[in-house]
Amino acid sequence: MKIEHFALNVSHPQAISDWYEKNLGFKVVRKMDKSPYMTFLADDSGKIMVELYHNPKASVLDFQQLDPLMLHLALVSEDPDADKERLVGKGAELISDDTLEDGSRLIMLRDPWGLCLQLCKRAKPMLK
Numbered sequence: 001m002k003i004e005h006f007a008l009n010v011s012h013p014q015a016i017s018d019w020y021e022k023n024l025g026f027k028v029v030r031k032m033d034k035s036p037y038m039t040f041l042a043d044d045s046g047k048i049m050v051e052l053y054h055n056p057k058a059s060v061l062d063f064q065q066l067d068p069l070m071l072h073l074a075l076v077s078e079d080p081d082a083d084k085e086r087l088v089g090k091g092a093e094l095i096s097d098d099t100l101e102d103g104s105r106l107i108m109l110r111d112p113w114g115l116c117l118q119l120c121k122r123a124k125p126m127l128k
Helices: 013-024 080-089
Strands: 005-009 027-031 039-042 049-053 073-076 093-099 105-110 116-121
Touching: 013 027, 013 039, 013 049, 080 093, 080 105, 080 116
Parallel strands: 005 049, 073 116
Antiparallel strands: 027 039, 039 049, 093 105, 105 116
16 A cells, blocks of 8 residues: 555645645645645645545644654655745744754644644655
């Protein structure tokens, strides 16, 4: 099996989707313009999607209050320093900036709605 998508019930799916499209390079696969605003966004590989929606039948996590180690969306970045500066300039908040012993770079940010985004540049890439 392989992962098709990871789903998040969020407070503002349309706004988050717009921000992810403009700033993370995600592409819309399917988008509803009425409640629950289900939106499927594919990464640049076109193989993995994130689903954003707002379904009042379930609560929305308070992403701002969650420790990044509890939940984050990790993204491969070829230039984490440039991506960090660009995303902070677009409303993200810097949480941490680490270089591991093996030379891997891991930068943790919060998007404008509080969801943690981790920029990863592994010394030895883990995905093909």
